Amino acid sequence: MRSKNKKPHLNPPLKGEETKERMVLSKNIISSYTESILDTFSVEKIRRDFPILASRVYGKPLVYLDNAASTQKPASVIEAIRHYYTTEHSNVHRGVHYLSELATQKYEAARVKVQKFLNAGSEREIIFVRGATEAINLVAATYGKKNLKPGDEVLITGLEHHSNIVPWQMICEEKGAHLRVVPIDDNGDIILDEFNRLLSGKTKIAAISHISNALGTVNPVKQMIEMAHRKGVPVLVDGAQAVPHLRADVRDLDADFYVFSSHKVFGPTGIGILYGKTQLLESMPPYQGGGDMIKSVTFEKTIFNDIPYKFEAGTPHIEGAIGLGAAIDYLNLFDWNRVQEYEQALLQFAEGEISAIDGLKIIGTAKEKAGVISFVLEGIHPHDIGTILDREGIAIRTGHHCAQPVMQRFGIPATARASFAFYNTREEVQALVRSIQKVKEVFEHV
Amino acid sequence: MSDLKALYQEVILDHNKNPRNFKKMEDADCSVEGYNPLCGDHYTVFLKMDGEVISEIAFQGSGCAISKASASVMSTVLKGKTRAEAEEWFEKFHHLVRGEMKGETGIDELGKLAAFSGVSEFPARVKCAILPWHTMKNAIEMKKETVSTE
Numbered sequence: 001m002r003s004k005n006k007k008p009h010l011n012p013p014l015k016g017e018e019t020k021e022r023m024v025l026s027k028n029i030i031s032s033y034t035e036s037i038l039d040t041f042s043v044e045k046i047r048r049d050f051p052i053l054a055s056r057v058y059g060k061p062l063v064y065l066d067n068a069a070s071t072q073k074p075a076s077v078i079e080a081i082r083h084y085y086t087t088e089h090s091n092v093h094r095g096v097h098y099l100s101e102l103a104t105q106k107y108e109a110a111r112v113k114v115q116k117f118l119n120a121g122s123e124r125e126i127i128f129v130r131g132a133t134e135a136i137n138l139v140a141a142t143y144g145k146k147n148l149k150p151g152d153e154v155l156i157t158g159l160e161h162h163s164n165i166v167p168w169q170m171i172c173e174e175k176g177a178h179l180r181v182v183p184i185d186d187n188g189d190i191i192l193d194e195f196n197r198l199l200s201g202k203t204k205i206a207a208i209s210h211i212s213n214a215l216g217t218v219n220p221v222k223q224m225i226e227m228a229h230r231k232g233v234p235v236l237v238d239g240a241q242a243v244p245h246l247r248a249d250v251r252d253l254d255a256d257f258y259v260f261s262s263h264k265v266f267g268p269t270g271i272g273i274l275y276g277k278t279q280l281l282e283s284m285p286p287y288q289g290g291g292d293m294i295k296s297v298t299f300e301k302t303i304f305n306d307i308p309y310k311f312e313a314g315t316p317h318i319e320g321a322i323g324l325g326a327a328i329d330y331l332n333l334f335d336w337n338r339v340q341e342y343e344q345a346l347l348q349f350a351e352g353e354i355s356a357i358d359g360l361k362i363i364g365t366a367k368e369k370a371g372v373i374s375f376v377l378e379g380i381h382p383h384d385i386g387t388i389l390d391r392e393g394i395a396i397r398t399g400h401h402c403a404q405p406v407m408q409r410f411g412i413p414a415t416a417r418a419s420f421a422f423y424n425t426r427e428e429v430q431a432l433v434r435s436i437q438k439v440k441e442v443f444e445h446v
Numbered sequence: 447m448s449d450l451k452a453l454y455q456e457v458i459l460d461h462n463k464n465p466r467n468f469k470k471m472e473d474a475d476c477s478v479e480g481y482n483p484l485c486g487d488h489y490t491v492f493l494k495m496d497g498e499v500i501s502e503i504a505f506q507g508s509g510c511a512i513s514k515a516s517a518s519v520m521s522t523v524l525k526g527k528t529r530a531e532a533e534e535w536f537e538k539f540h541h542l543v544r545g546e547m548k549g550e551t552g553i554d555e556l557g558k559l560a561a562f563s564g565v566s567e568f569p570a571r572v573k574c575a576i577l578p579w580h581t582m583k584n585a586i587e588m589k590k591e592t593v594s595t596e
Contacts (some may be wrong), residue, residue, distance in 0.1 A: 053507070379463075381510035384454075385483045387568060391450050399484050413486025413508065442454050443462075 016389040031352075037345035041338065046423050049074040049330070053423060060393030063428045068213050068372055068419030069397050071244055073327070077267060077279045081319045091315055093292055107318050110325030111170060111308070117328045119249040120275050126309045127217035127281070128316050131272035132240040135259035136207065138311060139236055140167035140276055142284040143257075147204050150176030155198055155206040155233070158409055161213050162402045164238045168207060177204070184409060188215040188364040195224060199231045206235045210242035211287050214403040214417070215364025216347075216372030218242075222253050229254065234280065235263040240264055240272075244421060245343060245370040247336050250275050262320060266421075267327035271320030275312070281307045288313040339422045343371065346420055350429040354418075357436055363415050374401075374415040377439065382416040385439050389416075392435040452564030453571070454511065454515050461515035466522050467504040479592040480581030487513040487574055491581040498528045500586070505578065512562075517578035519558050529586050535559075536579050542566070543575045563592075 001087060047053050050072045055062045077136055084106065092107045106121075115123040129135045148154070154168045165179075172179045180203070182195045187401035189207075199206065204227045211218050225235045234256035239248050240397060243265045250258045257280070261272040276284075286293055286304055290313035295303040304310050350373055355362055359378035377385060386398035397417045400407045418432055471477070473494035481488045487509030494502035503525050505517045520539075524532050539559060541547050545566030554560070565575045573595040581593045 037519075049553060379509075381486075381514075383487075383510035383571075383574065384512070387453070387571060388450055402481070413488065442450065443459065445459075 016370045019024035034345040034348050037341055038349060041342040041345075043342070043423060047425075049076070050423055051075055057393040057395075058391055063392075063431050064220040064394045065418040065420065065424065065432060066397050067230075067244065067421040067424075068241060068264075068401075068417065070269070071266050071421050072423070073266055073323075074330050076330050077323050077326045081268065084319050084322050089318070092318055093309075103318055107316065108320050110321040113325040113328045114273055117247075117331075118273075118275050119251050121251060122278060124201060124307050125275055125281065126276055127274040127276070127311045128321055129259075129272050129274050129311075130270055130317070131261040132238060132259045132265070133167075133261075133272075135257075135272055135274035136164055136236065136238065137167045137283075138287045139205075139257055139259075139276070140171040142287050142311075143205065144168070144171035144175065144177075146283070146285055148172070148175040148177040151202060152177040152204045153180050153200065153202040153246055154178070154184065155180045155195075155203050157182040157190050157195070157208050157219070158210065158405060159188070159190060159212040159215065159217060159401070160207070160209055160405070161220070161238065161240070162404070163240075164207050164209060164236075165405070178202075181405075184217075184406075188212065188366045190217075190219055190224075190226075191420070192220070192224070196227050199228055199233055201231075202295070203228075203231070203233045206233050207238065209233065209238040209240075210248065210360060210405070211239075211245065211370050211372075212364070212366075212396045212403075213241045213372070214368065214401040214406045214415070215374055216241075216419075217364060218368035218370050221255070225254050225256075242373070256280055260325065262324040265324075265327060266330060267324035268320045271317045273324075278307065278440065281311070285404040286310050288311070289315045292316070309415075334422075343420065344423055346424060346426065346429065347371065347373070349426060350418070350420070350432075353429055353433045354436070357433065357440075360436070360441070362382050363410055363412065371421070372417060372419045374417045376412060376415055377436070380443050382414045384443070385416045385436070388439045388442060389432070389435050392431070394432055394435050394440065396432075447449070449564070449567050453568055455561040455563035455564060457558055458511060458515040461518035462511035465505075465514055465518040466504065467525075468518065469504050470506050471504045472503060474502075476585045476588050476590075478581050478585040478590065479549060480507075480577045480594070481592055482509075482513075482577055482594055482596045484596050485510065485574065487515070487577055489517055489578055489581060491578060491585050493582070493585045495529075495586075497582065498530070500524050500527055500529070500532060503582070509577075510567065510571075510574050512574040513577050516562065516575045520578050520582060521560070523557070523559060524582065532582065532586055536583055539579055540576060543572050 052072045088102050090103045092104040111123045111126050114126045180198050183191050210221050220239050228235045236257035237255045239258050239260040243260045256277050258275040263269040292312040293305050293310050295305050361376050363374045382398035399414045473559045474492035475495045477490050477492045479490050488503050489507030492504045525576040577595045584593050
């Protein structure tokens with residue numbers, strides 16, 4: 001992750017008369033450092049792995065900058081799903097026949113891939129769900145149901161996506177508990193002192209995003225988890241925006257729960273992951289009832305299955321799990337230090353180019369950021385920006401990004417958001433900048 | 447850029463930049479909010495009625511160029527019209543932006559509203575163009591509920 005504090009050789013402390021000169025020097029160093037990374041990363045080779053990136057939109061080359069909403073899929077993921085349905089499909093955990101055993105084996109192998117991907121201690125701690133949203137709902141509905149009493153508190157932050165607000169609101173309302181929100185500062189950083197202050201004896205769980213979808217802020221989750229644990233509060237980390245940009249290590253973070261969606265990490269839609277510590281998962285009641293989550297059923301009593309199956313009622317999204325496994329295999333081909341270095345260089349380049357546009361303001365200037373540039377243009381609504389960019393073949397997202405409280409914090413109804421993946425290029429950033437200039441031309445000639 | 451030029455016509459850009467009747471009306475007979483939370487378009491339409499006639503119309507709020515210009519042009523078209531005429535214009539405008547112009551209405555008849563003909567090529571923007579009109583419709587029917595077209 002880019003840290004404005006952690007690269008003293010790039011960002012020397014500035015004082016007095018030297019300031020301007022050193023700023024120029026510093027900018028040159030940053031720019032040549034960035035350039036060399038952008039030049040040497042083999043992004044064109046990566047792009048060839050993603051068939052959709054070669055497509056054209058309205059006759060223009062697709063520039064896909066909506067990765068925070070969903071990422072595109074490499075051919076290997078698409079092929080894994082096709083192969084599964086062509087040669088391996090049956091229901092899992094049911095039959096004694098060849099195909100059922102094969103499908104079960106593939107499904108469970110995907111679980112182990114996810115376990116290793118997150119560095120979880122056991123594959124039993126990996127639960128397949130529909131996505132990050134369902135994972136949070138599951139924890140709110142089960143952990144919350146068991147542990148929340150009237151007057152208790154759930155702590156979230158002002159950066160959260162609606163998915164990490166609403167499930168908690170719902171369970172708080174049901175239980176007579178209170179939702180507390182840690183404020184963010186003008187840069188889009190969580191105010192850590194406030195987080196610490198709001199962790200109280202009444203706090204039963206804290207739920208925090210690893211990376212903000214609306215602003216790109218990388219939150220110091222490891223430090224926040226430590227602070228919470230000191231007060232005996234377990235922490236759920238919403239990793240939906242983090243997994244495409246960094247390698248999350250749940251044991252290093254000491255996260256109690258970690259959730260993400262497959263489709264944001266180059267896998268298929270409709271599947272996601274809930275990681276939970278064994279002891280917590282075992283103590284929670286089931287989420288939904290049905291097949292696979294039981295050991296035995298009579299009309300009088302049901303004995304629930306062990307984890308992870310206790311939380312996987314019904315026939316699962318088998319090809320989704322296999323596709324996610326294939327996405328993880330694909331990601332494992334890369335040196336992630338190099339990928340992160342490239343993504344940071346691209347973000348730095350993009351922020352430089354975009355912020356130079358007259359009348360443009362970047363919303364979210366946190367100390368550490370990843371993958372996202374949210375911006376507003378003076379006098380031009382984000383929706384109009386989105387429409388004009390779309391006709392130039394550029395896909396960005398406009399609106400509140402399912403984070404209305406973040407918009408309210410900055411006093412704006414919406415932003416335009418460009419979000420990057422490791423297959424995006426410097427040329428695409430330049431196309432974005434040219435098109436933003438076109439937006440201004442359309443509006444300024446009146 | 448040709449589709450874009452058809453969408454962002456001079457009339458629309460002008461009304462976006464200099465919206466007409468853009469003010470709060472303190473003595474309105476009815477005011478209704480229109481709000482599309484996904485894109486953030488948010489307006490209040492104010493009406494003063496003289497019997498069946500819309501004697502004054504104004505609006506306030508913020509949003510994209512299409513919704514703001516739509517509200518502005520609407521306010522200039524509907525001032526002095528009766529409720530029944532306003533409803534007729536509502537129907538015509540809908541047909542226009544959905545690309546469903548009926549034979550009986552020529553585009554010439556629409557005057558400034560014809561500037562919104564390009565919207566039909568941008569299905570995602572139809573909701574922006576019609577938000578002020580739906581808000582106005584609730585206002586002439588003296589309904590108070592907030593309107594959304596998302």
